[in-house]
Amino acid sequence: MPALISDEQTERDRQSLLDAAEVLLYAKGIQAVGMDEIRAEAGLALKRIYALYASKEELVVGMLxxxxxxxxxxxxxxxxxxxxxxxxxxxxxxxxxxxxxxxxxxxxxxxxxxxxxxxxxxxxxxxxxxxxxxxxxxxxxxxxxxxxxxxxxxxxxxxxxxxxxxxxxxxxxxxxxxxxxxxxxxxxxxxxxxxxx
Amino acid sequence: MPALISDEQTERDRQSLLDAAEVLLYAKGIQAVGMDEIRAEAGLALKRIYALYASKEELVVGMLxxxxxxxxxxxxxxxxxxxxxxxxxxxxxxxxxxxxxxxxxxxxxxxxxxxxxxxxxxxxxxxxxxxxxxxxxxxxxxxxxxxxxxxxxxxxxxxxxxxxxxxxxxxxxxxxxxxxxxxxxxxxxxxxxxxxx
DNA sequence: ACAATAAGAGAACGCACGTTCTCAATGCGA
DNA sequence: TCGCATTGAGAACGTGCGTTCTCTTATTGT
CATH class of the missing domain: 1.10.357.10 (Tetracycline Repressor, domain 2)
Incomplete structure (x- = not known):
């Protein structure tokens, strides 16, 4: 798969990420959930996550x-x-x-x-x-x-x-x-x- | 000072500890404050703190x-x-x-x-x-x-x-x-x- | 077909924290 | 006065986490 990523794929990934983040962070609290757990749930590479949001804080804001x-x-x-x-x-x-x-x-x-x-x-x-x-x-x-x-x-x-x-x-x-x-x-x-x- | 600690001193220490914990934990959130910061504010040894409460969780409960x-x-x-x-x-x-x-x-x-x-x-x-x-x-x-x-x-x-x-x-x-x-x-x-x- | 590049997987880094351990200092009993 | 136990100060340990880096893989344009 590696090669240019389409805008549609980016949007799909962003939604997967926000889905995972929302479920986990709401259920367990923010600091209780590590980026790795979110990564696993979202099924994305950590690198990809940090391409979508520069930090956990920004991800939380995006999720909210x-x-x-x-x-x-x-x-x-x-x-x-x-x-x-x-x-x-x-x-x-x-x-x-x-x-x-x-x-x-x-x-x-x-x-x-x-x-x-x-x-x-x-x-x-x-x-x-x-x-x-x-x-x-x-x-x-x-x-x-x-x-x-x-x-x-x-x-x-x-x-x-x-x-x-x-x-x-x-x-x-x-x-x-x-x-x-x-x-x-x-x-x-x-x-x-x-x-x- | 080292030697048996009186019950009165224990109670004084407990109140200092709870005072420090209450101020810091309320102001910054619980996970944002380390035991060391509480120790410094309370003016107690870490060892003494763990003699009064077996864990941070118990300290939080006591404070609440x-x-x-x-x-x-x-x-x-x-x-x-x-x-x-x-x-x-x-x-x-x-x-x-x-x-x-x-x-x-x-x-x-x-x-x-x-x-x-x-x-x-x-x-x-x-x-x-x-x-x-x-x-x-x-x-x-x-x-x-x-x-x-x-x-x-x-x-x-x-x-x-x-x-x-x-x-x-x-x-x-x-x-x-x-x-x-x-x-x-x-x-x-x-x-x-x-x-x- | 082949270089160049981009993305995935996950190891690595640096740091912070909860808890425990070491050790020196001190007050008390004999 | 001397030894013993207790305490304080803080180093040490183990762990977990946010973020970055490495390296491999695969795809694309020529």
């Missing part, structure tokens, strides 16, 4: 970035299947419940990465912030269509559910978060907000 | 356990200064806000530890679960005194606020969580619950 796009697209696809604004917000928690039920669920990949490497890697911390901001805005947009005053609360319920489910391994936190979100949507401030200092 | 006791006692002390049940619940978020404002705040030590080592260390995962369960029960007890149907929601708001503040470095999430908690407390179900499947 691809996961962010897919994860939020999946969520949006599910949520926007509903047409009623209120049902859309509740669908967020149904989607979360589904996610929590998947075998191997181990909390939020971005929160985990931030806890492990946020202090040492600026690049990773930035990627995590970007994901969280995007998730916040996505939720806020859906909630704003029903009850703008509930945006922040619903977002925090979602974040709380993710973190709680990750640690307790109880997928039903999503349902309890859903109920609370329902209550928030029904509460006060349909016209204006009611934030307080 | 002491932090759990102090952290929840501080919270309770602050919250129970208020006498009105509703004010108590809101005080939780004021206390969180205070915490988020402290320099060096970097999210929840237990969530960070779980993300980093929950998959590889049973002992650490167990300690984290214990802390989260205790925190949940503490919150639930305070909320139950005002509006039992809001227990789960308020707890998730608190968890969400901690995680969000840790990543965005915006202490004011605590205030937004507080507003949402206020709304939940005011909502429905004073008599019965309203959980849903």
């Amino acid at each position: 970035r691809r996961r962010d796009i897919r994860w939020r697209a999946d969520l949006a696809e599910y949520v926007e299947r509903a047409t009623d604004p209120r049902q859309r917000v509740l669908a967020v928690f149904d989607w979360l419940h589904q996610w929590f039920c998947q075998p191997g669920f181990r909390g939020c990949a971005w929160v985990n990465a931030h806890g492990e490497l946020g202090a040492s890697s600026e690049a990773i911390a930035t990627e995590v912030s970007a994901h969280k901001a995007a998730f916040h805005d996505q939720i806020a947009a859906w909630v704003a269509a029903t009850n703008p005053s509930a945006c922040e609360g619903v977002h925090l319920l979602a974040e709380g559910a993710i973190v709680s489910a990750g640690i307790t391994n109880d997928p039903d936190v999503a349902l309890r978060a859903r109920s609370a979100a329902e209550a928030l949507l029904a509460a006060a401030g349909h016209p204006a907000g009611m934030t307080q200092a | 356990r002491r932090r759990d006791i102090r952290w929840r006692a501080d919270l309770a002390e602050y919250v129970e200064r208020a006498t009105d049940p509703r004010q108590r619940v809101l005080a939780v978020f004021d206390w969180l806000h205070q915490w988020f404002c402290q320099p060096g705040f970097r999210g929840c030590a237990w969530v960070n530890a779980h993300g980093e080592l929950g998959a590889s260390s049973e002992a650490i995962a167990t300690e984290v679960s214990a802390h989260k369960a205790a925190f949940h029960d503490q919150i639930a007890a305070w909320v139950a005194a005002t509006n039992p149907s809001a227990c789960e929601g308020v707890h998730l708001l608190a968890e969400g606020a901690i995680v969000s503040a840790g990543i965005t470095n915006d202490p004011d999430v605590a205030l937004r969580a507080r507003s949402a908690a206020e709304a939940l407390l005011a909502a429905a179900g004073h008599p019965a619950g309203m959980t849903q499947a």
Whole structure:
């Protein structure tokens, strides 16, 4: 095989690599997985990996970035299947419940990465912030269509559910978060907000 | 100095060690800090450290356990200064806000530890679960005194606020969580619950 | 067919870390 | 005062990992 590598092959290799990295790093933590284990799982030469990403840190960032796009697209696809604004917000928690039920669920990949490497890697911390901001805005947009005053609360319920489910391994936190979100949507401030200092 | 070491000295050394470990591990992450750095900060011999804890893993568990006791006692002390049940619940978020404002705040030590080592260390995962369960029960007890149907929601708001503040470095999430908690407390179900499947 | 080159496999390097071991120094009992 | 046990300081050991290097193999253009 050795000889010029096509752009298509490069893209295929990149996806294999990101697939392997995503599975292993999410399951075991970032520092717990060596580049050699990723190489074996991806079925690529180490040299090839370092041609695609200059360092493990860059690979992690690339993995988080691809996961962010897919994860939020999946969520949006599910949520926007509903047409009623209120049902859309509740669908967020149904989607979360589904996610929590998947075998191997181990909390939020971005929160985990931030806890492990946020202090040492600026690049990773930035990627995590970007994901969280995007998730916040996505939720806020859906909630704003029903009850703008509930945006922040619903977002925090979602974040709380993710973190709680990750640690307790109880997928039903999503349902309890859903109920609370329902209550928030029904509460006060349909016209204006009611934030307080 | 070499000769039998008193129990009092042992306790002093243990606290110095836990102090050093807590500061460094929280600030930089667990795997990012070597035992030698902890040794230097604690001002103890490596041999002494391994006489107090048989391994780094045990030291981490000991550190988390002491932090759990102090952290929840501080919270309770602050919250129970208020006498009105509703004010108590809101005080939780004021206390969180205070915490988020402290320099060096970097999210929840237990969530960070779980993300980093929950998959590889049973002992650490167990300690984290214990802390989260205790925190949940503490919150639930305070909320139950005002509006039992809001227990789960308020707890998730608190968890969400901690995680969000840790990543965005915006202490004011605590205030937004507080507003949402206020709304939940005011909502429905004073008599019965309203959980849903 | 043959040089030139590019890619794969994996050995090698340098480093960092958890843990243990050595050894000199010190306080205590006789 | 003398020997013994205990402790502290830090060297040493083994291991694992990120990254680079070597060397072989195979493909391509002439």
